[in-house]
Amino acid sequence: MKRCAPLAVVLALLACAVAPMPAVAQAKDTLTVALVSHAPTLDPHMHFERVGILVNINMFDSLLHRSTKLQFEPSLATSWKAISDTVWEFKIRKNVRFHNGDVMTPADVKYSFDRVIDQTKKSPQYGNIRAIKEVKVIDAETVHIITDKPFPLLLERLVFFPIVNKKHIETVGDQAFGTTSPVGTGPWKFVEWKRDQLIRLEAFDQHWRGKPAFKHLIFRAIPETATQVAEVKTGGVDIIRDVSADLVPELKTHPQAYISSTPILRVHYVNLDMRAAPFDKKAVRQAANYAIDKSAIIQKMMAGLGTQVATVVQPLAFGFDPEVKPYPFDQKKARELLAQAGYPNGVDITLHSSSVAYRPVFEAMAEMLTEVGIRTTPRMWDPGPAWNKFFQAEGKATQGAYGTWGNYSVFDADAVLHPLYHTEPGGWIGKWFTRVEGLDKLIDEARSTVDQPKRKRIYAQIQQIIREEAPSIFLWTQYDTLGISKKVQYAARPDEWLWLYDAKPAAR
Amino acid sequence: MLSLVARRLARLVVVLAGVSLVTFAILQVSGDPIALMMPEAPEADRAALRQSMGFNDPLAVQFARFVGNIVRGDFGQSFFHREAALPIVLARMPTTLLLTVFAMGLSLALAIPIGIMSAVRRNTAFDHTATLVVFLGTSMPVFWTGIMLILLFAVHFRVLPVSGWESWAALVLPAITLATFSTPLLLRIVRSSMLEVIGLDYVRTARAKGVSEWFVICRHALTNAALPLVTVAGLQFGLLLGGAIITETVFAVPGLGRLIVGAIRQLDFPIVQAGVFVLALIVVLVNFTVDMLYLYLNPQIRVR
Numbered sequence: 051m052k053r054c055a056p057l058a059v060v061l062a063l064l065a066c067a068v069a070p071m072p073a074v075a076q077a078k079d080t081l082t083v084a085l086v087s088h089a090p091t092l093d094p095h096m097h098f099e100r101v102g103i104l105v106n107i108n109m110f111d112s113l114l115h116r117s118t119k120l121q122f123e124p125s126l127a128t129s130w131k132a133i134s135d136t137v138w139e140f141k142i143r144k145n146v147r148f149h150n151g152d153v154m155t156p157a158d159v160k161y162s163f164d165r166v167i168d169q170t171k172k173s174p175q176y177g178n179i180r181a182i183k184e185v186k187v188i189d190a191e192t193v194h195i196i197t198d199k200p201f202p203l204l205l206e207r208l209v210f211f212p213i214v215n216k217k218h219i220e221t222v223g224d225q226a227f228g229t230t231s232p233v234g235t236g237p238w239k240f241v242e243w244k245r246d247q248l249i250r251l252e253a254f255d256q257h258w259r260g261k262p263a264f265k266h267l268i269f270r271a272i273p274e275t276a277t278q279v280a281e282v283k284t285g286g287v288d289i290i291r292d293v294s295a296d297l298v299p300e301l302k303t304h305p306q307a308y309i310s311s312t313p314i315l316r317v318h319y320v321n322l323d324m325r326a327a328p329f330d331k332k333a334v335r336q337a338a339n340y341a342i343d344k345s346a347i348i349q350k351m352m353a354g355l356g357t358q359v360a361t362v363v364q365p366l367a368f369g370f371d372p373e374v375k376p377y378p379f380d381q382k383k384a385r386e387l388l389a390q391a392g393y394p395n396g397v398d399i400t401l402h403s404s405s406v407a408y409r410p411v412f413e414a415m416a417e418m419l420t421e422v423g424i425r426t427t428p429r430m431w432d433p434g435p436a437w438n439k440f441f442q443a444e445g446k447a448t449q450g451a452y453g454t455w456g457n458y459s460v461f462d463a464d465a466v467l468h469p470l471y472h473t474e475p476g477g478w479i480g481k482w483f484t485r486v487e488g489l490d491k492l493i494d495e496a497r498s499t500v501d502q503p504k505r506k507r508i509y510a511q512i513q514q515i516i517r518e519e520a521p522s523i524f525l526w527t528q529y530d531t532l533g534i535s536k537k538v539q540y541a542a543r544p545d546e547w548l549w550l551y552d553a554k555p556a557a558r
Numbered sequence: 559m560l561s562l563v564a565r566r567l568a569r570l571v572v573v574l575a576g577v578s579l580v581t582f583a584i585l586q587v588s589g590d591p592i593a594l595m596m597p598e599a600p601e602a603d604r605a606a607l608r609q610s611m612g613f614n615d616p617l618a619v620q621f622a623r624f625v626g627n628i629v630r631g632d633f634g635q636s637f638f639h640r641e642a643a644l645p646i647v648l649a650r651m652p653t654t655l656l657l658t659v660f661a662m663g664l665s666l667a668l669a670i671p672i673g674i675m676s677a678v679r680r681n682t683a684f685d686h687t688a689t690l691v692v693f694l695g696t697s698m699p700v701f702w703t704g705i706m707l708i709l710l711f712a713v714h715f716r717v718l719p720v721s722g723w724e725s726w727a728a729l730v731l732p733a734i735t736l737a738t739f740s741t742p743l744l745l746r747i748v749r750s751s752m753l754e755v756i757g758l759d760y761v762r763t764a765r766a767k768g769v770s771e772w773f774v775i776c777r778h779a780l781t782n783a784a785l786p787l788v789t790v791a792g793l794q795f796g797l798l799l800g801g802a803i804i805t806e807t808v809f810a811v812p813g814l815g816r817l818i819v820g821a822i823r824q825l826d827f828p829i830v831q832a833g834v835f836v837l838a839l840i841v842v843l844v845n846f847t848v849d850m851l852y853l854y855l856n857p858q859i860r861v862r
Contacts (some may be wrong), residue, residue: 090638090639096640111564169606172607225641245650246650246723246812248812271720274705274810275812277708277721280720280721284712284716284720286719286721331650
């Protein structure tokens with residue numbers, strides 16, 4: 051009999067566990083957001099992860115802000131102008147307070163840049179702003195940013211470049227700043243962080259824009275989509291991101307939730323390996339572009355949440371040329387081009403992908419290519435170390451790879467053209483795949499002037515060239531799709547930001 | 559008997575050393591963390607960082623340094639968290655252990671009584687139903703069970719939270735999910751070892767003495783049937799830790815499993831090494847405890 055006692059204890063424990071039920075319903079002044087994970091640190095300069103940026107922007111301000119219409123707006127800088135090709139002047143907002151009560155000064159602005167430029171700190175954002183040579187404090191409200199050569203992307207980069215508190219960081223140290231005492235000037239201040247569980251923030255009464263609508267802001271880490279959707283339905287969470295196409299209809303009709311969706315800067319493409327057969331022939335690359343029925347995929351497999359694009363440069367980006375038109379779906383033309391290139395009986399190829407979410411789309415495209423004679427074996431990879439090594443570090447994904455590129459949320463053609471097509475050794479994947487004569491030179495030319503009309507002309511030329519040369523199969527731009535509780539009024543933004551200062555309790 | 563304990567302890571150290579070596583080797587071939595740490599930096603900057611982090615030294619030197627540091631309890635700084643790796647890992651440990659221990663307790667609480675009943679009432683409706691449930695439990699993947707439980711108890715009936723780790727109630731669904739995975743095997747072990755024992759002479763003798771049936775089963779039969787159960791339960795504990803990784807993901811539980819999976823994605827070597835080491839240590843300790851339980855349960859081993 052004694053032996054059965056532990057069982058009774060376990061059962062009793064279980065009974066106790068069920069007893070204290072928390073209130074599932076949320077308090078009215080609390081906004082809860084689900085992210086798939088938390089960034090490794092709350093220090094806005096020491097990581098480069100979307101999930102971290104989404105938290106940081108609600109705690110920290112940058113010099114500039116971007117409106118929902120994608121225009122630059124004053125934030126901690128009230129005005130800015132280029133004094134010369136390499137010197138920019140910024141007027142700094144006065145009487146802005148940090149969460150700990152300190153007043154924000156130009157010295158804080160300089161310090162913020164210095165800690166990223168200082169390579170001993172190993173900031174992963176260094177590459178973003180390495181064109182900045184020096185930041186000079188001119189007077190109590192003026193700062194000069196000096197670049198080593200003309201840097202047209204400077205303003206884009208400053209939209210997410212949070213200004214931190216020099217005195218505070220020097221007192222508490224970098225590590226404590228990133229874990230237990232992050233201090234910014236943003237609408238919400240830090241309360242607590244339980245790693246991979248929740249980040250709890252509270253409205254900052256002295257925020258210069260005025261107090262945000264929600265007193266409490268919570269970022270929960272919920273990796274599984276099905277779980278996130280269940281949370282939205284039961285009111286445990288108010289906003290979820292990246293709602294996949296198959297879940298859209300379900301949330302659209304749910305009594306407690308709605309969908310908000312908008313085109314974003316993420317473009318899909320299949321990069322083709324131009325170094326070897328069969329994609330060393332232009333006609334084969336064009337054939338592949340004609341072979342894919344893009345609108346059918348968007349309508350039938352992506353719940354209509356996508357827009358076909360002519361190249362990888364997207365309508366939202368600076369430099370986009372609407373005159374360049376997408377390849378139509380034309381199987382006959384594809385077969386002709388394939389025959390012209392010397393493959394009348396078709397050709398066998400392998401394509402690679404690591405995008406689990408778009409696996410069905412990838413396989414459908416392989417099927418469409420096979421139909422016109424480009425017999426494709428789709429190979430899926432686990433997104434992780436093996437894929438990174440194989441594809442990114444060693445460029446082995448012959449004869450092509452399906453991928454997506456988010457432009458680091460920089461609304462400029464350069465942010466996609468350089469990583470995808472520039473062949474310089476330190477570049478991203480262009481060095482492995484792309485061989486278009488003269489393209490490198492044009493990309494370099496456009497990035498080394500701040501003369502915007504001139505840049506626009508160069509980008510138009512580039513788009514015509516790549517439309518013709520087809521270094522990729524050009525596909526579509528993705529949409530950002532949020533699932534939102536009906537208790538909250540908010541809309542998805544084209545830059546994928548969750549700028550929750552705009553979130554309001556829904557009128558009842 | 560002392561030498562036996564010493565031998566087992568020595569084996570423990572060997573296993574841990576082996577696990578460290580294997581983890582180290584796998585991580586070495588899995589890619590370049592610098593490329594992930596500085597995604598847009600020029601090659602020269604990356605080379606400098608690689609040099610300063612000691613990645614250019616010969617592998618043997620790196621491994622020697624790694625082992626030397628472990629002995630001092632230092633797994634290095636996490637590349638991504640920029641803090642010492644071991645404290646981060648240890649902070650997550652209680653969550654995973656609580657979940658696993660709870661699931662194990664639940665499993666045993668179900669498996670032992672039902673297993674005994676099935677054995678005693680062999681080939682009755684009860685036994686057949688139990689067998690059917692065992693098959694169901696074994697066939698359901700952990701993540702699917704988890705999502706179904708969420709849909710049923712959190713979305714439809716609204717009696718339990720969907721996910722998280724904010725209250726005791728949040729522990730219930732993950733623990734049941736995990737227990738669904740381990741209960742079937744334990745139940746079968748209890749049933750079959752009870753069946754083996756129940757027909758033996760000494761049980762018949764006990765009955766003949768006029769001892770109550772309940773006492774015969776609990777005291778005489780179960781003690782001897784417990785040996786295989788303890789073995790399997792010990793092994794199952796390791797599997798449960800593995801299963802906890804999936805359960806933690808489905809239920810957004812901030813445990814060690816999620817930390818390690820995230821670290822693997824980011825090639826955060828120190829976290830992976832510290833995490834795997836700590837998990838291995840737990841598994842090895844549990845098995846050591848099982849060995850010690852043998853000594854208690856089976857006097858024959860003590861004599862040998």
